[in-house]
Amino acid sequence: MDFRVMLTTLGVIFLAEMGDKTQLAAMTMAAQTKKPWAVFIGASVALAAVSALGILVGSVVGDYVPLEWVKRIAAVAFIVIGVLMLAGKF
Numbered sequence: 253m254d255f256r257v258m259l260t261t262l263g264v265i266f267l268a269e270m271g272d273k274t275q276l277a278a279m280t281m282a283a284q285t286k287k288p289w290a291v292f293i294g295a296s297v298a299l300a301a302v303s304a305l306g307i308l309v310g311s312v313v314g315d316y317v318p319l320e321w322v323k324r325i326a327a328v329a330f331i332v333i334g335v336l337m338l339a340g341k342f
Contacts, residue, residue: 265303274299 269275282291336342
């Protein structure tokens, strides 16, 4: 196992998830339900499933699309999502 890659991934994902909609949704659900462990388990499984899907897609796409194009497509997707959020459509 490559611990350097693992720790880099941990740091990047941890920082990216801080204060995002997922974290805010988990905080809201824990406050509403008063069942923090159930929310923790549900959120953890959901994040693991989404991460697994992203890793699977990334592994396959990485075999066919150059990394530069993957980054460009991701950047455009983030811009589109940001514009939609500002417009109240997302």
